[in-house]
Structure formats: structure tokens, C-alpha cells
Amino acid sequence: MDVYALFISPTGNTATAARSLARGLADVVGDGDFYSIDITPFEARKGVYDFGEGDVVVIGVPTYAGRVPNKLLPYLQESVQSCGAKALAVVTYGNRAYDDALKELCLTLDEGGFDMVGAVACVGEHAFTDKLAGGRPNEDDIGALYEIGKAVGKTLKKDSNKVLDMSILPGREPESMEYYVPKKTDGERAVFLKDMPLTDETKCNGCGECRAICPMGCFRNSVTNPEGTCIKCQACVKVCPNGAKYFDSADLKEHIAALERDFANNSLEIQCFLIE
Ligand SMILES: Cc1cc2nc3c(=O)[nH]c(=O)nc-3n(C[C@H](O)[C@H](O)[C@H](O)COP(=O)(O)O)c2cc1C
Ligand code: SF4
Ligand code: SF4
Incomplete structure (x- = not known):
């Protein structure tokens, strides 16, 4: 079998x-090797992936608001297809909950x-703070995942x-799936949907790493003035070698404080839910 890992x-x-x-999986059903397909960057999601008989594909997404990231779901629906291939789904989540994400995927x-x-x-x-599940997936997680892959194989x-x-999958039925509503520490809704990352121009050297990784193509025209829809994924913040990117909104900070208060100790x- 040919084994693939395809992920956002x-x-x-x-x-x-x-x-x-x-x-x-590859150590059991393949030749020990697998193909890695990173469809995170905007430019990587232009083509269609069509898998066929004999392929087994691990497909992964992060959980956003308890679901598959809504701006990226259409690509999976329209452009990741199979005629006889097998899939092993994986979601990651930042110590709160994955709610409907795994079932939706x-x-x-x-x-x-x-x-x-x-x-x-x-x-x-958590992409927003290392006080939630800092350092995970850690060595133990990686070992456990490897064993799960082997078991499926x-x-x-x-x-x-x-x-x-x-x-057997946890999660609501599609018609009643809802997005988790982010809260501030006072329990009120945190509103940061329209936020964009800011750039400390004294630190930015124009290297373009933020442009290369952004899933939404926000830096297509300028690395300092993002445009379009930002999904707050934090890729640009984490990839910047000079620490030039940051978010500054009071509501996002309040939401992070609420998450840290409520979920840091989880x-x-x-x-896993597997064939037997
Ligand atoms: C916009 C956004 C929404 C998120 N929503 C949730 C959530 O509902 N539940 C949760 O536990 N973690 C949530 N997280 C944390 C991510 O699921 C977690 O950090 C994930 O492992 C990131 O995957 P990645 O490193 O592959 O980008 C969210 C992160 C972001 C950026
Ligand atoms: S990754 Fe950082 S330094 Fe590089 S262009 Fe983007 S903001 Fe500037
Ligand atoms: S957080 Fe940064 S990388 Fe992610 S969508 Fe927004 S601008 Fe793009």
C-alpha cells in the first residue's frame, strides 16, 4: 500500500x-516510507488530490471553534477525493475540546x-498560548500515535x-453541529473575527516566511499590511524569525485569559476510534 499524510x-x-x-501505518502496510503533503499554505491548495485503491491516507486538521476550520473545509470537500482509498482521520485540539471536529472531518x-x-x-x-498543552504532541504522544498507526495497519x-x-464517533449530527463561541473572562462573547495580525516594522526584514505559510494568502501583496480573511491560525506569528508579528486586540487577549483560567489544568x- 502507498501511505500518505495529508494535513492542514x-x-x-x-x-x-x-x-x-x-x-x-507505513511500517506495517507499506515499505516504511510515506508521502507527506502539507496543504497549509494558500498556494498549496490549488490542485486536486485524487487517491485510489491501494492508498491509505492519514488526513489531519486542527480544531477551530470545535469544528473543522470553516474557511478550509470547502477545499477538503471539493478537492480531496477518493475512489477506493482508505482514510485515517486525525484532529488536534488545544486542551479545551474537539467537540464536533472529528465527526465532521x-x-x-x-x-x-x-x-x-x-x-x-x-x-x-494551543495556537494561542503555551499554557494550554504546552509542548504537545510530546514524545509520549508521538509514540502512542505511531502505535495507533501500526494497529490500524x-x-x-x-x-x-x-x-x-x-x-461510534463523538459529536453532534451534522444538522445540529454548532461553532463554539469564544468568551472573555466575564463570560461575554469575545469579538475578534475581523482582527488582523500587526507587524513591528522595526523587526521585519521582509524575509517572506509569513507570506509563504499563511493559509489564507493574506500577505500576497504585502508582508506588513495583510488583506482578506484572517483565520487567526497564528502561523505568521510563530513562523516569523524576528518576532515581528503579533495580535493586539483586547477581546482576543481576554479570550486567551479565559481559556488559560478554565482549561490549563486539563x-x-x-x-481513537478504529477498525477492529
Ligand atoms: C482560531 C482557533 C480556534 C481554536 N479552537 C479550538 C477549540 O475549539 N478547542 C480546542 O481545544 N482548541 C482550539 N484551538 C487550538 C488548536 O486546535 C490547536 O492549537 C491545534 O493543535 C493547532 O493545530 P496546528 O498546530 O496543526 O495548527 C484553536 C486554535 C485556533 C487558532
Ligand atoms: S516572517 Fe517576519 S520578518 Fe519575515 S516578512 Fe514576515 S513579518 Fe517580516
Ligand atoms: S493568523 Fe497570520 S497566517 Fe494565519 S490566517 Fe491570519 S494572517 Fe494568515
């Missing part, structure tokens, strides 16, 4: 999780023609026709 991963957690699963892939063989949710350092080797019973293990 602005701050790297989902890439780590998807690759760890793919490594385990699995239903999307199923609709796209994949035979689902598993679904995994893994905690990852072993089951497939015994019976390649097995498919996941999707009814200790969440990897959850």
Missing part, C-alpha cells in the same frame, strides 16, 4: 500527529469517497475490507 497545520501540531500515524472524507479506517483526536499546544493486513463504524489523552 498552521502551527505544526497536526503535521506531527499525522506523520506519526503515517509512520506506524470523518463525514466529509466519507462523502469524498474514502473508506474510513479510523479516527484520532490528539491534544496539541495490522488490522488492514488481516482484512483490508474493514471500515469504521461511524456511529490533562487529556489521545482518543
Whole structure:
């Protein structure tokens, strides 16, 4: 079998999780190697990916507001397709909850023609703050994900026709899925939908790394004056080698403070739902 890891991963957690699963799979059903397809940057989502029989694809996204990131979901729906390929879904989330994200991803892939063989949710350092799950996925998580990939591979080797019973997945039915509403410390709604990252121009040397990674193409015309729709993924903030990018809105800061207050002490293990 050919094994793939295909992922959207602005701050790297989902890439780590998807690759760890793919490594385990490839060691059992492949030749130990897998193809890595990073569809995070805007420019990487121009083409269509069509997988076929004999392919097993680990497909990963981060959880945003308890769902698959809404601005990126249409690409998965329209351009990641299968005719007989198998998929192992993975979502990462930042110590709060993954709510409907894993089920939504699995239903999307199923609709796209994949035979689902598993679904995994893994905690990852929150893109907004390292006080939530800082450093995860850590070495233990990576080892556990590798073993999960191997376990799926072993089951497939015994019976390649097995498919996941999707009814065991946590999450609401599609018609009642809702986006999590971010709150401030006083419980009021935090409003930062229109925020854009700012740039300290005394630190920016124009290297273009933010332009290369932004999933929404916000820096196409200027690395200091972003345009279009920003999904607050924090990729530009984390990638900037000079610490020049930052968000400054009071509501976003208040939301982060509320998350740190409410979810920093969660200790969440990897959850998986697999073919048996
Ligand atoms: C806009 C946004 C919304 C998020 N919403 C949630 C959420 O609802 N629940 C949660 O636990 N983590 C949430 N997170 C944290 C991410 O899911 C987590 O950091 C994820 O591992 C990031 O993946 P990446 O490193 O592949 O980009 C959110 C992060 C961002 C940037
Ligand atoms: S990554 Fe940082 S230094 Fe490089 S262009 Fe962007 S803001 Fe400037
Ligand atoms: S501009 Fe917004 S969407 Fe683009 S990388 Fe930065 S935070 Fe993400």
C-alpha cells in the first residue's frame, strides 16, 4: 500500500500527529516510507488530490471553534477525493475540546469517497498560548500515535475490507453541529473575527516566511499590511524569525485569559476510534 499524510497545520501540531500515524501505518502496510503533503499554505491548495485503491491516507486538521476550520473545509470537500482509498482521520485540539471536529472531518472524507479506517483526536499546544498543552504532541504522544498507526495497519493486513463504524464517533449530527463561541473572562462573547495580525516594522526584514505559510494568502501583496480573511491560525506569528508579528486586540487577549483560567489544568489523552 502507498501511505500518505495529508494535513492542514498552521502551527505544526497536526503535521506531527499525522506523520506519526503515517509512520506506524507505513511500517506495517507499506515499505516504511510515506508521502507527506502539507496543504497549509494558500498556494498549496490549488490542485486536486485524487487517491485510489491501494492508498491509505492519514488526513489531519486542527480544531477551530470545535469544528473543522470553516474557511478550509470547502477545499477538503471539493478537492480531496477518493475512489477506493482508505482514510485515517486525525484532529488536534488545544486542551479545551474537539467537540464536533472529528465527526465532521470523518463525514466529509466519507462523502469524498474514502473508506474510513479510523479516527484520532490528539491534544496539541494551543495556537494561542503555551499554557494550554504546552509542548504537545510530546514524545509520549508521538509514540502512542505511531502505535495507533501500526494497529490500524495490522488490522488492514488481516482484512483490508474493514471500515469504521461511524456511529461510534463523538459529536453532534451534522444538522445540529454548532461553532463554539469564544468568551472573555466575564463570560461575554469575545469579538475578534475581523482582527488582523500587526507587524513591528522595526523587526521585519521582509524575509517572506509569513507570506509563504499563511493559509489564507493574506500577505500576497504585502508582508506588513495583510488583506482578506484572517483565520487567526497564528502561523505568521510563530513562523516569523524576528518576532515581528503579533495580535493586539483586547477581546482576543481576554479570550486567551479565559481559556488559560478554565482549561490549563486539563490533562487529556489521545482518543481513537478504529477498525477492529
Ligand atoms: C482560531 C482557533 C480556534 C481554536 N479552537 C479550538 C477549540 O475549539 N478547542 C480546542 O481545544 N482548541 C482550539 N484551538 C487550538 C488548536 O486546535 C490547536 O492549537 C491545534 O493543535 C493547532 O493545530 P496546528 O498546530 O496543526 O495548527 C484553536 C486554535 C485556533 C487558532
Ligand atoms: S516572517 Fe517576519 S520578518 Fe519575515 S516578512 Fe514576515 S513579518 Fe517580516
Ligand atoms: S494572517 Fe491570519 S490566517 Fe494568515 S497566517 Fe497570520 S493568523 Fe494565519
